[in-house]
Amino acid sequence: xxxxxxxxxxxxxxxxxxxxxxxxxxxxxxxxxxxxxxxxxxxxxxxxxxxxxxxxxxxxxxxxxxxxxxxxxxxxxxxxxxxxxxxxxxxxxxxxxxxxxxxxxxxxxxxxxxxxxxxxxxxxxxxxxxxxxxxxxxxxxxxxxxxxxxxxxxxxxxxxxxxxxxxxxxxxxxxxxxxxxxxxxxxxxxxxxxxxxxxxxxxxxxxxxxxxxxxxxxxxxxxxxxxxxxxxxxxxxxxxxxxxxxxxxxxxxxxxxxxxxxxxxxxxxxxxxxxxxxxxxxxxxxxxxxxxxxxxxxxxxxxxxxxxxxxxxxxxxxxxxxxxxxxxxxxxxxxxxxxxxxxxxxxxxxxxxxxxxxxxxxxxxxxxxxxxxxxxxxxxxxxxxxxxxxxxxxxxxxxxxxxxxxxxxxxxxxxxxxxxxxxxxxxxxxxxxxxxxxxxxxxxxxxxxxxxxxxxxxxxxxxxxxxxxxxxxxxxxxxxxxxxxxxxxxxxxxxxxxxxxxxxxxxxxxxxxxxxxxxxxxxxxxxxxxxxxxxxxxxxxxxxxxxxxxxxxxxxxxxxxxxxxxxxxxxxxxxxxxxxxxxxxxxxxxxxxxxxxxxxxxxxxxxxxxxxxxxxxxxxxxxxxxxxxxxxxxxxxxxxxxxxxxxxxxxxxxxxxxxxxxxxxxxxxxxxxxxxxxxxxxxxxxxxxxxxxxxxxxxxxxxxxxxxxxxxxxxxxxxxxxxxxxxxxxxxxxxxxxxxxxxxxxxxxxxxxxxxxxxxxxxxxxxxxxxxxxxxxxxxxxxxxxxxxxxxxxxxxxxxxxxxxxxxx
Ligand code: ATP
Ligand code: MG
Numbered sequence: 001x002x003x004x005x006x007x008x009x010x011x012x013x014x015x016x017x018x019x020x021x022x023x024x025x026x027x028x029x030x031x032x033x034x035x036x037x038x039x040x041x042x043x044x045x046x047x048x049x050x051x052x053x054x055x056x057x058x059x060x061x062x063x064x065x066x067x068x069x070x071x072x073x074x075x076x077x078x079x080x081x082x083x084x085x086x087x088x089x090x091x092x093x094x095x096x097x098x099x100x101x102x103x104x105x106x107x108x109x110x111x112x113x114x115x116x117x118x119x120x121x122x123x124x125x126x127x128x129x130x131x132x133x134x135x136x137x138x139x140x141x142x143x144x145x146x147x148x149x150x151x152x153x154x155x156x157x158x159x160x161x162x163x164x165x166x167x168x169x170x171x172x173x174x175x176x177x178x179x180x181x182x183x184x185x186x187x188x189x190x191x192x193x194x195x196x197x198x199x200x201x202x203x204x205x206x207x208x209x210x211x212x213x214x215x216x217x218x219x220x221x222x223x224x225x226x227x228x229x230x231x232x233x234x235x236x237x238x239x240x241x242x243x244x245x246x247x248x249x250x251x252x253x254x255x256x257x258x259x260x261x262x263x264x265x266x267x268x269x270x271x272x273x274x275x276x277x278x279x280x281x282x283x284x285x286x287x288x289x290x291x292x293x294x295x296x297x298x299x300x301x302x303x304x305x306x307x308x309x310x311x312x313x314x315x316x317x318x319x320x321x322x323x324x325x326x327x328x329x330x331x332x333x334x335x336x337x338x339x340x341x342x343x344x345x346x347x348x349x350x351x352x353x354x355x356x357x358x359x360x361x362x363x364x365x366x367x368x369x370x371x372x373x374x375x376x377x378x379x380x381x382x383x384x385x386x387x388x389x390x391x392x393x394x395x396x397x398x399x400x401x402x403x404x405x406x407x408x409x410x411x412x413x414x415x416x417x418x419x420x421x422x423x424x425x426x427x428x429x430x431x432x433x434x435x436x437x438x439x440x441x442x443x444x445x446x447x448x449x450x451x452x453x454x455x456x457x458x459x460x461x462x463x464x465x466x467x468x469x470x471x472x473x474x475x476x477x478x479x480x481x482x483x484x485x486x487x488x489x490x491x492x493x494x495x496x497x498x499x500x501x502x503x504x505x506x507x508x509x510x511x512x513x514x515x516x517x518x519x520x521x522x523x524x525x526x527x528x529x530x531x532x533x534x535x536x537x538x539x540x541x542x543x544x545x546x547x548x549x550x551x552x553x554x555x556x557x558x559x560x561x562x563x564x565x566x567x568x569x570x571x572x573x574x575x576x577x578x579x580x581x582x583x584x585x586x587x588x589x590x591x592x593x594x595x596x597x598x599x600x601x602x603x604x605x606x607x608x609x610x611x612x613x614x615x616x617x618x619x620x621x622x623x624x625x626x627x628x629x630x631x632x633x634x635x636x637x638x639x640x641x642x643x644x645x646x647x648x649x650x651x652x653x654x655x656x657x658x659x660x661x662x663x664x665x666x667x668x669x670x671x672x673x674x675x676x677x678x679x680x681x682x683x684x685x686x687x688x689x690x691x692x693x694x695x696x697x698x699x700x701x702x703x704x705x706x707x708x709x710x711x712x713x714x715x716x717x718x719x720x721x722x723x724x725x726x727x728x729x730x731x732x733x734x735x736x737x738x739x740x741x742x743x744x745x746x747x748x749x750x751x752x753x754x755x756x757x758x759x760x761x762x763x764x765x766x767x768x769x770x771x772x773x774x775x776x777x778x779x780x781x782x783x784x785x786x787x788x789x790x791x792x793x794x795x796x797x798x799x800x801x802x803x804x805x806x807x808x809x
Pocket of ligand 1 (some may be wrong): 012013014015033034035036037038039040041064065066067068069197745799
């Protein structure tokens with residue numbers, strides 16, 4: 001073991017002059033009077049070992065360790081101490097057999113360390129000394145009062161000695177660092193979790209919206225397929241009906257042609273028979289009768305043929321009227337709801353506006369344009385009827401209609417047509433006065449003009465104008481116009497053709513009646529007959545009658561066929577329109593696939609889908625995309641949370657690991673020191689001793705020192721007598737030294753409070769230990785002095801300490 005061979009002091013504290021102490025043996029005692037400078041020697045050792053706390057060197061400032069002079073003696077310029085260590089066993093990592101460590105401090109407080117004459121840093125000195133287990137603050141140096149300090153310490157303070165000696169402060173540092181990391185991670189985690197929660201709420205809402213959007217798309221797709229399939233079936237059906245209709249019409253038309261030929265033949269045969277009769281009569285009567293009679297006969301025959309013509313006209317008129325009736329049914333019955341309502345036959349329902357008015361052909365377009373959809377409005381008696389019908393439509397899901405109740409509807413104020421116009425449109429329409437409020441409501445404020453340019457002259461905006469060719473100028477200034485195609489042109493042109501014909505027939509009828517009245521007036525009284533001629537005439541008359549009958553029968557047949565042909569033509573026209581509509585509708589679905597299903601099943605499903613779509617309400621179609629984006633964001637954030645949680649876990653584990661190690665190191669140190677303490681105390685007194693924690697589980701609890709001095713039972717150090725306390729505390733300090741062995745030990749007056757017997761025990765122990773290590777003991781105690789291998793005396797003369805002699809016992 002390296003030991004202190006030589007200690008050299010110069011200008012250090014009371015050692016003004018260069019003083020050298022050589023330690024020849026392992027157990028040296030330094031003695032001397034109070035204040036002679038014994039403790040200063042110990043301070044010198046601490047100084048050179050690198051203590052930097054001035055306090056522990058019993059100085060306010062480091063430079064105060066320099067000799068400060070006495071009376072007329074000058075203070076020293078510096079203080080210098082050097083220790084010569086033995087390095088024969090090469091414990092210090094230097095080549096020399098001796099290691100000289102020195103430290104010098106000047107008045108400015110500047111310290112210089114030297115190692116074997118070379119200036120080195122303090123760190124270098126500590127490193128070299130450390131190799132030999134020498135530390136500047138080691139427990140191998142027990143200062144004067146250290147024992148008392150231990151006695152006066154609280155259990156918690158005593159425990160810090162174990163903390164320090166075990167070196168767990170290293171773990172303390174690590175733990176603090178980990179705690180800082182933990183709080184950073186936890187803060188981040190909290191922050192990210194809040195963000196995650198916020199996103200979750202939004203995400204959840206979006207997810208639902210996205211689901212709705214997807215459902216909407218699916219349903220819409222299905223709806224389109226069904227509608228396309230339905231349209232396809234309807235189209236095929238209509239095509240089929242059309243084919244059948246055309247066939248039937250062809251057949252009927254052929255038949256019509258045949259009847260036509262037969263009819264014209266019958267007509268010419270009748271003409272012939274009539275001519276024969278007339279010829280016979282004129283031949284017979286020309287010869288035999290007076291002029292008067294001849295005239296009478298002529299009148300009679302005229303009368304007969306005119307009456308015949310009248311009867312024909314009546315028949316033709318009724319046929320035409322019948323046709324017109326059917327056609328106008330189609331024209332105004334196009335609106336299904338109106339037809340439905342009017343066909344109910346309910347009283348108080350008068351019919352659609354269009355059915356209640358008669359419009360001369362010339363004004364028809366103007367009325368259609370001006371009336372617009374209102375022509376389909378249904379005129380009813382009063383509001384009750386209207387409400388009842390609305391409920392009827394609703395309950396049967398038939399559709400919608402506008403009702404004009406006569407008790408409530410207000411006619412538009414009558415006004416005089418402006419100059420330059422043809423007049424108020426209303427005045428060109430015929431209707432029952434009863435309906436005036438409704439008709440006036442629909443057409444009342446419209447002015448009829450020849451051309452829309454006339455409206456411009458009169459002033460567009462002042463009135464509502466309609467032109468004969470169907471251009472419309474609203475009061476608002478809006479002008480609607482262009483080529484107007486009458487909606488039911490086919491039917492309407494038929495109707496007008498028939499009406500004209502009726503008018504002609506009526507004119508003819510009127511004339512005929514007048515002529516007949518005139519003829520009958522001139523008819524003379526019947527005279528005696530000409531029976532001989534009568535026979536022949538009768539035959540001819542009968543022939544005429546027969547031919548007439550044939551003609552009439554054929555005529556009726558022809559009428560029926562014509563009426564049938566007409567009916568089919570109308571049907572065909574309607575079907576054509578329907579077919580056109582269906583084709584248009586189907587064109588929308590050309591890209592769509594179709595399925596084969598019962599039309600009824602498809603219709604049910606369509607209404608189901610529509611109701612579901614209605615229930616879905618407005619759908620956010622962007623939701624699917626938005627959801628995907630946000631989900632990605634959310635997942636990333638979630639990953640971040642997981643990563644942070646892992647990090648947190650890792651730090652917690654690390655902390656636990658640190659704590660475990662700290663505990664292990666502490667407990668191991670405590671156990672080892674306690675072991676030494678037991679041994680030392682037993683060696684000193686033969687008694688038992690123990691170190692333990694107040695709370696065995698807590699490293700934060702106090703350290704209990706217990707011992708049984710003089711065979712007493714185990715007791716706490718605080719409960720002992722002064723001497724017992726000293727002995728026990730000393731044993732504790734020795735135990736610390738045993739735990740961390742050093743090459744030398746310096747003890748300053750540790751025996752001060754001990755009785756002779758105990759001093760002896762201590763001396764014996766030191767003696768035993770000094771076989772292995774060097775002991776320098778400062779003491780006044782004779783017993784101690786006597787037990788040493790060598791003794792140095794310290795004296796103080798005129799403020800200067802001197803080593804006065806070596807006494808070898
Ligand atoms: P005790 O037996 O009472 O413990 P001691 O022998 O240990 O006494 P020290 O404490 O070593 O005595 O010496 C104290 C003396 O050293 C004091 O008298 C003090 O005046 C003197 N002293 C301390 N510092 C200086 C200094 N810088 N210059 C000169 N003398 C000093
Ligand atoms: Mg002292």
